[in-house]
Amino acid sequence: MAGILVFVEQRDGEIRKASQQAVSEAKRQGGAGGAVTAVLPGSGVGGAAAGLGAWGADKVFVADDANLGLYSSEGYAEAVVKAVEQAQPSAVFFAGTAMGRDLAPRVAARLGVGAIADAVGLTLDGENFTARRPVYSGKAFATATTAGKTPQVISLRPNVFAAEELGGAGEVVALDGLALSIRGVVKELAAAAGGELDVAEADVIVSGGRGIKGPENFALIKELADAVGGAVGASRAAVDAGWIEHSHQVGQTGKVVSPSLYIACGISGAIQHLAGMSSSKVIVAINKDPDAPIFKIADYGVVGDLFDVIPPMVEAIKAL
Amino acid sequence: MNCIVCVASVPDTASVIKVGGDGKGIDGTGIKWIVSPHDEYALEAALQITEDKGGEVTVVTYGPDSAEAALRDCLARGAHQAVHVLGGEKTLGDSFTIATVLAGAIKDREYDLVLCGIMGVGTDCGQVGQMLAELLDIPHVANVTELEIGDGVLAAGREVEGGKEKVESPTPALIACQKGLNEPRYAALKGIMAAKRKPVDKVEVASLGVDEGADPFYEVVQLELPPAKAAGTIIQGEDDAAAAAAELVKLLRDEAKAI
Numbered sequence: 001m002a003g004i005l006v007f008v009e010q011r012d013g014e015i016r017k018a019s020q021q022a023v024s025e026a027k028r029q030g031g032a033g034g035a036v037t038a039v040l041p042g043s044g045v046g047g048a049a050a051g052l053g054a055w056g057a058d059k060v061f062v063a064d065d066a067n068l069g070l071y072s073s074e075g076y077a078e079a080v081v082k083a084v085e086q087a088q089p090s091a092v093f094f095a096g097t098a099m100g101r102d103l104a105p106r107v108a109a110r111l112g113v114g115a116i117a118d119a120v121g122l123t124l125d126g127e128n129f130t131a132r133r134p135v136y137s138g139k140a141f142a143t144a145t146t147a148g149k150t151p152q153v154i155s156l157r158p159n160v161f162a163a164e165e166l167g168g169a170g171e172v173v174a175l176d177g178l179a180l181s182i183r184g185v186v187k188e189l190a191a192a193a194g195g196e197l198d199v200a201e202a203d204v205i206v207s208g209g210r211g212i213k214g215p216e217n218f219a220l221i222k223e224l225a226d227a228v229g230g231a232v233g234a235s236r237a238a239v240d241a242g243w244i245e246h247s248h249q250v251g252q253t254g255k256v257v258s259p260s261l262y263i264a265c266g267i268s269g270a271i272q273h274l275a276g277m278s279s280s281k282v283i284v285a286i287n288k289d290p291d292a293p294i295f296k297i298a299d300y301g302v303v304g305d306l307f308d309v310i311p312p313m314v315e316a317i318k319a320l
Numbered sequence: 321m322n323c324i325v326c327v328a329s330v331p332d333t334a335s336v337i338k339v340g341g342d343g344k345g346i347d348g349t350g351i352k353w354i355v356s357p358h359d360e361y362a363l364e365a366a367l368q369i370t371e372d373k374g375g376e377v378t379v380v381t382y383g384p385d386s387a388e389a390a391l392r393d394c395l396a397r398g399a400h401q402a403v404h405v406l407g408g409e410k411t412l413g414d415s416f417t418i419a420t421v422l423a424g425a426i427k428d429r430e431y432d433l434v435l436c437g438i439m440g441v442g443t444d445c446g447q448v449g450q451m452l453a454e455l456l457d458i459p460h461v462a463n464v465t466e467l468e469i470g471d472g473v474l475a476a477g478r479e480v481e482g483g484k485e486k487v488e489s490p491t492p493a494l495i496a497c498q499k500g501l502n503e504p505r506y507a508a509l510k511g512i513m514a515a516k517r518k519p520v521d522k523v524e525v526a527s528l529g530v531d532e533g534a535d536p537f538y539e540v541v542q543l544e545l546p547p548a549k550a551a552g553t554i555i556q557g558e559d560d561a562a563a564a565a566a567e568l569v570k571l572l573r574d575e576a577k578a579i
Binding site (some may be wrong): 070071073074077090096097098099101102103104106108109111113114115116117118130133134135136137138139140141142143144145146147149183184185186187188189190191193194196197198200201204226245246247249252253254256261262270271272275279281282283284287290295296297298299300301302303304305308309310311312313316320 | 331333334335336337339346357358389413414415416417419435441442443444445446447448449450451453454455459460461463464465470478479481482483485486487488489490493499500509528536537538539540541542543544545549552553554555558559561562563565568569570571572573574576578579
């Protein structure tokens with residue numbers, strides 16, 4: 001057994017960015033001494049499959065079936081397990097998206113192995129990966145192995161590993177012989193109102209907390225987010241007050257994020273919130289209270305009233 | 321409609337984490353143990369379903385003696401029965417072994433739904449539910465924020481990036497719940513008193529055919545705290561907010577190269 005199989009996620013036939021990152025990382029790791037093979041389930045996704053070679057796939061298995069157009073944990077697991085049987089990889093990578101985090105453990109259990117979730121660093125020793133992963137919502141980091149079990153099923157945190165367009169061409173092969181047995185069926189993928197950028201995927205996040213004082217002031221947060229091309233996040237306090245939907249919550253009981261820029265506005269920085277965003281590359285805090293804990297982990301901070309600071313900030317960014 | 325709810329006993333989310341003497345686990349001194357917050361949504365969903373449709377809620381945990389407090393908390397909130405599989409010290413974060421143990425404890429019981437939280441806060445794997453469903457050979461839906469139970473079927477809304485997947489599934493099924501599904505109730509005094517009289521079924525992990533630690537699927541080699549961060553640049557913006565804003569934007573562009 002050698003090589004890395006990468007599960008590739010698509011939405012409406014378009015390859016997800018996090019999957020490109022996972023394929024590229026598999027390539028950077030030299031395919032763990034073998035080939036980088038991708039497996040792409042979907043319906044009418046042959047065109048998307050052809051493009052995966054550019055990101056580092058030597059070979060692409062396409063599981064094209066009308067029943068695989070939308071996600072199905074059971075159907076997609078069948079496709080990945082079938083690809084594992086054919087490629088005999090020593091590792092199986094998943095992008096740590098909602099889909100990848102859901103599918104990886106189902107596949108692992110079907111293969112009778114464990115899995116490592118949410119890797120942010122990978123070290124290859126021979127054919128065996130050791131993964132670094134945040135635990136206690138990023139308050140600590142564990143270096144973990146699969147205790148010698150293979151294939152090693154590992155999900156990779158999005159936006160941590162770079163996607164690299166190398167310009168190669170992968171061989172596209174139809175994955176035949178699927179015996180789909182699907183009980184739980186995704187009937188519909190309902191997009192969030194306004195096609196908003198999700199904090200889990202965003203490279204820049206602007207979050208509002210209790211200091212924004214009311215739901216109407218998320219408009220100001222949104223203005224700043226739009227100016228920097230980011231998503232709107234929120235602290236638990238703002239969510240629990242009913243000012244914004246839970247899908248925006250960053251923190252221990254919300255989403256744990258690692259964007260390249262995180263701007264916290266009116267967020268004091270409860271330990272649970274810090275745990276959810278402390279691994280962001282650049283952290284900015286805007287808060288009236290100079291003693292707010294958020295300033296302890298901020299790379300840049302402005303002590304001041306966010307209602308006075310944000311509008312000129314938006315103007316200054318627009319003027320760049 | 322019988323529901324089984326799997327809960328984990330985890331460090332309080334407000335805990336300050338320190339690395340223990342072995343360099344692989346946390347220092348448990350002063351840690352308060354609670355029901356993993358995500359599991360509270362699973363318990364609440366199960367309680368509402370059985371209140372509406374009849375049946376019983378059985379809570380199951382796999383953990384050391386101290387995990388009984390989590391079961392008592394669930395019983396106090398209204399769960400009917402509790403099963404405590406004793407052990408778990410050597411399998412922390414080993415999702416597959418945990419799922420194997422839970423499957424062993426659940427498989428011969430009568431259930432229509434198995435519910436759990438999306439992850440145990442702390443180890444943060446988020447894998448046990450899906451693995452358990454596979455081992456029980458039932459479908460699962462995770463990240464659930466909407467749930468409707470029909471006759472032999474369920475409809476669930478599952479949070480994904482930028483939207484929701486609407487899922488239909490036959491029962492029995494496993495549902496991994498998260499915030500947004502409901503508002504978990506607190507235990508009332510009456511419930512707390514009643515919980516003391518409810519039996520907790522103790523099960524030795526070895527009786528489920530698992531020799532803890534003998535054949536792990538996940539091993540932590542090292543646990544470390546994140547590197548300390550250097551002090552940031554703090555700009556005073558109380559008097560001249562516009563100047564502070566301009567300075568911040570300049571730093572973000574020229575120094576941090578973040579915008």
